[in-house]
Amino acid sequence: MLLLLCAFYFVASSPIQDTVKLAEVEVYAPALDRFAQGQKVISWTKKDLENYQGRSLADILQEQSPVFVRQYGAGMIASPAFRGTSAGHTAVFWNGLPINSPSLGQSDLSILPISAVDQVSLQFGNAGALFGNEAIGGSIHLETNSEFGKGLKAGISQQIGSFGLFNSNLIGGFSSKNFSSSTKVYREFSNNNFPYQDLGQIGTPAVKEDHAQFEQIGLVQDLAWNLNESNQLKAAFWWNKTNREVQPVMGSNTQDEQEDQSIRAVLDYFHFGKKSIWNLKTGVVQDKMLFSESLNQTNQYFVSGDWDRTFSEKWNTKTGVRFTLAKGELSTYTEDDSRVELYQSTKFTSSENLAFSINLRQLIYSGTFAPFTPNLGMDWSFWKKGSQFLQLKTSIGKGFKVPTLNDRFWNPGGNPELKPEESMNGELGLNWSGTGKITWNQSLTYYRMSVDNWIIWLPKGSVWTPENIKKVSNQGIEYQGSLAGGIGTWNWELMTSYTYSKAVTTEGTDENDQSLGKQLPYTPQHQANAKVRLEKSGFSSSLGTYFVGERSVTADNPRMMPSFQLFNFSLGYDQLSRGKLHFPLSFQINNVFNSDYQVLYLRAMPGRSFQFNLSILV
Amino acid sequence: MSQATHGGIIIRNARFHVTLKLNYKHMKLNKLLWASALISVSFACSDSGEEKPLGKYDNGILIMNEGNFGTNDGEVYYLNPNTEELLPNIFEAENLRPFAGLLEDMVLEADRLYLVANTGKVEIVNPADFKSLGAVSAELDQPRSLAVNGSKLFISDYGPYDASYATPDSYVAVVNGLDGGVVSKKIEVSDKPEDLFSYENYIFVASSEANKIEIIDATQETVVTTIELEASPKQFNAEGGILWVYAIATDEVIFYTLNLSSLTLENSYTVPVANATNRISFDGDDKMYILTSSGYPDYNDAVVTIDIEGNTATATELMTGSGFYGIGFDDDLDQIYVANSNGFQGNGTVTVLSETGSVIRSFEVGRGPSGFLVY
Numbered sequence: 003m004l005l006l007l008c009a010f011y012f013v014a015s016s017p018i019q020d021t022v023k024l025a026e027v028e029v030y031a032p033a034l035d036r037f038a039q040g041q042k043v044i045s046w047t048k049k050d051l052e053n054y055q056g057r058s059l060a061d062i063l064q065e066q067s068p069v070f071v072r073q074y075g076a077g078m079i080a081s082p083a084f085r086g087t088s089a090g091h092t093a094v095f096w097n098g099l100p101i102n103s104p105s106l107g108q109s110d111l112s113i114l115p116i117s118a119v120d121q122v123s124l125q126f127g128n129a130g131a132l133f134g135n136e137a138i139g140g141s142i143h144l145e146t147n148s149e150f151g152k153g154l155k156a157g158i159s160q161q162i163g164s165f166g167l168f169n170s171n172l173i174g175g176f177s178s179k180n181f182s183s184s185t186k187v188y189r190e191f192s193n194n195n196f197p198y199q200d201l202g203q204i205g206t207p208a209v210k211e212d213h214a215q216f217e218q219i220g221l222v223q224d225l226a227w228n229l230n231e232s233n234q235l236k237a238a239f240w241w242n243k244t245n246r247e248v249q250p251v252m253g254s255n256t257q258d259e260q261e262d263q264s265i266r267a268v269l270d271y272f273h274f275g276k277k278s279i280w281n282l283k284t285g286v287v288q289d290k291m292l293f294s295e296s297l298n299q300t301n302q303y304f305v306s307g308d309w310d311r312t313f314s315e316k317w318n319t320k321t322g323v324r325f326t327l328a329k330g331e332l333s334t335y336t337e338d339d340s341r342v343e344l345y346q347s348t349k350f351t352s353s354e355n356l357a358f359s360i361n362l363r364q365l366i367y368s369g370t371f372a373p374f375t376p377n378l379g380m381d382w383s384f385w386k387k388g389s390q391f392l393q394l395k396t397s398i399g400k401g402f403k404v405p406t407l408n409d410r411f412w413n414p415g416g417n418p419e420l421k422p423e424e425s426m427n428g429e430l431g432l433n434w435s436g437t438g439k440i441t442w443n444q445s446l447t448y449y450r451m452s453v454d455n456w457i458i459w460l461p462k463g464s465v466w467t468p469e470n471i472k473k474v475s476n477q478g479i480e481y482q483g484s485l486a487g488g489i490g491t492w493n494w495e496l497m498t499s500y501t502y503s504k505a506v507t508t509e510g511t512d513e514n515d516q517s518l519g520k521q522l523p524y525t526p527q528h529q530a531n532a533k534v535r536l537e538k539s540g541f542s543s544s545l546g547t548y549f550v551g552e553r554s555v556t557a558d559n560p561r562m563m564p565s566f567q568l569f570n571f572s573l574g575y576d577q578l579s580r581g582k583l584h585f586p587l588s589f590q591i592n593n594v595f596n597s598d599y600q601v602l603y604l605r606a607m608p609g610r611s612f613q614f615n616l617s618i619l620v
Numbered sequence: 621m622s623q624a625t626h627g628g629i630i631i632r633n634a635r636f637h638v639t640l641k642l643n644y645k646h647m648k649l650n651k652l653l654w655a656s657a658l659i660s661v662s663f664a665c666s667d668s669g670e671e672k673p674l675g676k677y678d679n680g681i682l683i684m685n686e687g688n689f690g691t692n693d694g695e696v697y698y699l700n701p702n703t704e705e706l707l708p709n710i711f712e713a714e715n716l717r718p719f720a721g722l723l724e725d726m727v728l729e730a731d732r733l734y735l736v737a738n739t740g741k742v743e744i745v746n747p748a749d750f751k752s753l754g755a756v757s758a759e760l761d762q763p764r765s766l767a768v769n770g771s772k773l774f775i776s777d778y779g780p781y782d783a784s785y786a787t788p789d790s791y792v793a794v795v796n797g798l799d800g801g802v803v804s805k806k807i808e809v810s811d812k813p814e815d816l817f818s819y820e821n822y823i824f825v826a827s828s829e830a831n832k833i834e835i836i837d838a839t840q841e842t843v844v845t846t847i848e849l850e851a852s853p854k855q856f857n858a859e860g861g862i863l864w865v866y867a868i869a870t871d872e873v874i875f876y877t878l879n880l881s882s883l884t885l886e887n888s889y890t891v892p893v894a895n896a897t898n899r900i901s902f903d904g905d906d907k908m909y910i911l912t913s914s915g916y917p918d919y920n921d922a923v924v925t926i927d928i929e930g931n932t933a934t935a936t937e938l939m940t941g942s943g944f945y946g947i948g949f950d951d952d953l954d955q956i957y958v959a960n961s962n963g964f965q966g967n968g969t970v971t972v973l974s975e976t977g978s979v980i981r982s983f984e985v986g987r988g989p990s991g992f993l994v995y
Contacts (some may be wrong), residue, residue: 202692202720204743204755252690253720254739255761257780295783460963462919462942516966516984555691557989558966560708604692604720 028180028273029148029226030234032098032281032310034123037320037347039359040379040397042126042431042447042480043187048147051116053544053572053590054162055615056169059122059142060111065531065570066549067124068480068501069140070523071111073601075249076165076194076608077216084126084139085449086476086505086525090403091138091425093129097145097238098266099285102136104328104339105300107406113142113244113262117171117188118222120147126480127449128401128427130375131361134324134343138401138425138453146238148175148182148224154182156620161614163590166193180228190218194249196608199598202253213257214249218242222484223612235388236270248293252604261292278311281322296333300407303327307351308345318349330407337411341367341404353385367404373424390436392442395447405468407455415467420457423470427451440487450477460511473509474522478502482551493537500530507557517557524602526551526565540577546570555603566599568592588615623635636808675748677710681950681957682733682993685986687722688964692739694723695986696750701950706983711735711743714750719743726993729768729818730798732994733993738762742775744800747995754799764788767816767823769838772796774823776813777806787811794841805841809834814898817856817863819880826853826865828898833865835883838910845883849876854898875928884949891926893934901949901956901992909956911944923947923958925974938977948992955980959989 014061035043044067054062060080064071081089090107093100094114102109116122122144129137154176161169168191175184194214197205220242227235238416241264248258270286286306290297308322343365351357359379365372377399385392405420431447456472479502486495505525507517521527528551535544549567554560574588589612596610642814680700687694696719698707711719721737728734732749742756742763762778772794779789790813791806810830817824823836825843833847851867851874858864864877873896877886899911907927914920921944927934939958945968946959968989972980 201717202741202758204752206717251690251692251720251739253718253737294781296785458963458965460965461961464913465919511963516962524666555693556688556966560967560986561693604718611898 021611029150029236030274030279031145031147032279034125034143037318037349037359037361038129038132038379039357039381040395040429040431041129041132042395042429043123044126044482045121045123048120048376051119051122053588054116055159055171056613057112057116058112059116059144062116062122063111063124063142064535065546066497066499068126068482068499068503068529069124070524070526070529070550070553071601072502073112073605073607075605076196076211076214077112077192077246078214078249078605081108082111082139082142083525084124085451085478086474086503086522087139087451088522091136091140091401091423091453092405093133093135093137093141095133095143096139096240096266098270098283099266099268099287099304099515100134100136100302101264101287103289103291103300104302104404105298105330105332105407107132107136107403107409109142110262113218113222113241113242113264115188115190115218117169118146118186118220118240119144120243126447127397127429128375128399128425128451129229129361129377130373130401130425131363131377131399132347134345134363134365135341135372136401136403138403138423138427139473146184146222146224146240146522148177148184148236150177150182150226150228151179152177152182154620157617159615159617161578161615163192165608166191167611167613168192182224182226184222184224186220188218188220190216192216194608196606196611198606198609200252200606201604208326211249211608213247215247216244217246218244232274236272238266238268240264240266252606256505258294260294261290263290263366264288277313278309279606280307280309282307298330298332300331301329303329304307312493316351318351320347321345328407330411332408332412334413335411335416336373337407339368339407341365355386356474357381361399364400365404370422372404372422373402375398375402375517383574388436389438390434393433393435395431395433396429398428399426400548403457405457409468412512415459415462415465420468421455421470423453423455423457425451425453431445439608440485442483442485444483445481447480448477449480450475452476471509471511472507474505476503478504491538495535495537496532497534498530498532502526503527503529510557518558520557521554522560523555523557523559524553524563526553528552528565540575542572542574542576544572550601561603563600563603566597568597568599569594582620584617586615586617586619586620589613590615640683657933669906677707677750678748679995681948682726682995683957683959683970683985683989684726684946684991684993685722685968686724686945686988686990687719687802689722690985691987692720692722693718693987694721694737696723696726696735697985697989701953702953704981704983706985708986710750711745714745715752723990725765726765726991727768728995729766732798734766734768734773736763736766738764738778738983739744742766742773742800744798747861754797754801755804756793756795756800759803760793763793764813765815767818769796769818769821771798772838773798773800774816774818774836774838775803776816776825778808778812790827791838792816807836807841807843809836809843814853814854817858819858819863822883824856824863824878826856828852828854831867833878844917847878847883847885849885850874850888855900857902859902859904864902866900866910868898870894872896873926875945889928889933891935893924893926893935896924899945899947901947903954904950904951909938909947909949911947911958923956923977925977929971939971939973939979945988946990946992948994950992950994952994957992959985959991961988964988 063069073080094109110309126140157173159171172187192324202208213249223239225237243263250256263355265288271282274279283306288300306324328339345363349359361377378395383393435443453474455470458471460584482499494601505522531548533546547569572590576586578585683697695709706791721739724738725736735743744754764776775985776794778787793803794805812829814826814828825834835845837844851869853867855866863878865872875889893911897911901909923939943960945961948957971982
């Protein structure tokens with residue numbers, strides 16, 4: 003019965019790895035959804051990400067997924083909200099390493115550039131068992147990929163656009179049968195001196211933003227070796243540095259500056275046995291944040307090992323352990339946190355059409371047990387006719403969030419007595435897909451979730467301190483559809499999505515809490531997006547739109563922010579070549595109708611902007 | 621409601637002092653003065669008892685809602701205490717734009733209401749209809765309060781933060797023109813100036829971190845005299861020709877009186893009230909109401925009334941709770957207004973108390989309610 007309470011579906015068609023097979027050119031990466039039966043996953047491949055080169059993860063999530071992104075301005079802090087949860091309820095991974103800041107417990111999507119990654123996947127709902135800490139609303143998985151046997155590759159691309167946009171990218175790679183190296187270097191720059199109407203000044207004059215400059219540089223290096231037939235080594239390194247002028251809220255004239263610098267490195271060793279894969283993983287994530295002159299630094303060290311075993315066609319398991327040491331050196335405290343977590347996943351494939359998974363995880367941090375998180379899921383393709391099929395996805399699971407280092411140790415105010423946040427999620431999804439003259443995939447998911455012991459910082463006299471205050475109940479519907487076909491020599495594609503999300507406070511500070519029964523702040527009930535794309539002999543054109551409904555500024559909802567809808571347009575040609583060189587060209591208009599909008603109260607956002615992209619590829 | 625009575629008053633003769641016997645008569649309300657005076661967290665005094673035109677927002681209580689840091693949703697609510705009619709967000713309602721700032725202080729002077737936003741501006745409205753008259757919108761950093769002297773505005777400002785969040789460059793900004801305009805001069809003062817008081821050709825500055833009162837000559841626009849205190853000055857209050865200074869220390873509050881002709885301290889009255897905040901309201905008679913907050917680890921807030929009569933003062937706890945953020949007093953109905961920020965998670969609430977501390981009613985107001993202007 004519990005199993006049927008929850009649900010889910012599936013949009014991207016990622017291959018499901020049921021048996022251990024390693025293609026010759028492949029660098030092994032365990033599939034995200036290998037044990038994620040019943041859970042909703044969306045993936046964007048390298049090709050899907052091409053249109054987002056020079057932009058950030060925030061943009062693609064906002065424009066093409068059901069996730070709401072709280073943006074504090076152009077290029078400013080952007081945090082994801084999955085299914086009405088908060089920014090700290092999203093786990094973010096890079097090549098399997100959790101990269102959320104251990105002091106803040108979240109990531110800033112604006113400084114995760116699309117240029118640095120090759121694949122992005124989103125998983126929705128509680129996945130404490132599969133992904134661990136902070137996978138409450140969902141999780142984001144960034145991957146870099148490399149291949150063997152592709153020879154030499156190189157490319158340069160340049161983007162020039164409105165408001166001083168000037169992005170440069172260099173890629174280079176070499177791979178033989180047993181060695182692969184791939185390098186990316188990028189610099190992204192924008193003055194962000196866009197015009198807006200300053201509501202904070204008498205007469206609301208039109209002014210130009212003069213304190214939102216953004217500069218980001220980075221280097222990504224991927225390496226892979228086939229040591230021999232059954233052993234593979236893979237390494238990835240990512241350095242990213244962002245300097246931002248912090249865009250003031252209208253009515254303020256703050257001149258803050260923020261510098262973020264991250265170094266992330268991961269080393270994977272895979273041993274392929276007859277029916278099993280051993281994976282040893284070690285990694286480091288270092289984050290340095292300098293806000294005006296105050297420096298906060300955290301280091302995380304990871305060591306993990308797991309064993310993925312195929313017993314029979316029906317039974318697969320994966321068992322592992324991970325150790326984490328998080329060290330925080332912040333302006334107001336220096337503290338360490340050591341964590342150990344054990345996880346186990348089992349998948350039972352009853353038939354070609356029916357598979358179940360059960361996932362379990364127990365995390366212990368600084369000697370304290372986080373909530374034990376089991377998860378049960380099922381994928382059932384129950385109807386098939388010709389090239390059409392219907393699939394039912396359902397899952398139920400738990401999630402948790404360990405109080406962040408700031409929550410526990412910030413001086414003054416940190417509360418070492420905090421309990422972990424704990425959540426419960428169930429979902430049920432139906433997926434209808436078919437192929438033929440028209441290819442389609444339509445899915446509908448209903449989810450229901452609650453988050454307990456939600457941590458809120460409250461002022462106590464002059465000191466703010468966090469407490470386990472809230473209980474929140476979320477439910478909603480996510481629809482996602484894609485249609486593709488051809489008319490003559492034209493290919494067309496239509497993608498649509500709609501999300502309804504009801505996330506209300508069910509327990510607050512006390513019974514007089516005005517937020518009780520009301521929608522959480524900055525959580526739109528309605529969100530939708532659509533994109534139509536046409537393609538003919540190298541020419542492509544797309545028109546996309548996204549709509550964000552009304553949302554409140556505070557938990558008690560007295561002030562609502564108006565809904566907005568934006569349109570983006572792009573035009574491209576990718577058949578231009580000379581000898582071995584290719585010159586893909588594209589042109590984009592963002593916010594075509596120059597709509598005046600704010601995502602968050604009094605945070606100015608840019609109007610219409612133009613962008614040209616030119617690449618040279620070998 | 622617990623009633624804790626703190627003992628008598630300690631009178632310290634001020635350093636500069638000429639003994640002036642505390643005269644009870646001086647504490648009496650000057651009704652004429654108060655007819656146009658205001659009570660707020662930052663009391664500012666009109667020197668004359670001039671009449672105001674009657675408008676939509678006359679004869680009532682303006683509730684100052686500071687707003688939330690980073691959201692700039694400060695606003696003003698209007699309350700008619702007789703009919704209990706409450707009008708929300710009257711700045712935005714009358715001017716069709718958000719206030720867009722953190723509202724630190726409201727000062728009623730020269731027929732204008734000055735809305736001081738610590739996010740870096742002063743909006744000037746007609747108090748009768750709240751229509752915008754002007755603004756000081758550039759060159760300010762963290763303005764705290766304002767005083768009018770002749771045709772000049774004096775604005776106390778913490779100045780910008782430095783690397784360690786200190787404010788070593790505090791100043792008092794001068795603007796020529798009662799309807800705002802550009803800052804013509806910044807007069808350097810000690811760290812973190814708070815309340816200002818204008819008298820004849822002088823501006824008195826409560827320099828809260830330096831435990832001083834600095835006196836500016838309004839014509840020369842320079843600090844001409846400094847008075848050292850033994851506690852942090854927060855608020856001025858003029859009554860019956862005497863300028864009172866409310867100052868706080870960890871375990872006590874001190875009320876000083878200043879001699880306005882010699883610009884020296886006269887007396888100080890120390891009351892053993894611990895953990896006092898800068899929130900105070902004077903009832904215009906012989907009482908004041910202050911908020912206290914115990915801080916870590918218990919975070920108990922209280923409304924304490926201090927009654928100074930002759931040489932003695934009694935401090936009585938009227939109400940305890942948490943989240944108290946502003947205090948006011950309605951002299952007509954003898955009612956105490958206590959604002960609660962509700963943790964800034966959403967709107968705050970106001971509780972109306974009788975003079976003896978019994979709760980009359982409670983209602984929701986804007987975000988971070990921090991003070992009241994009764995007129």
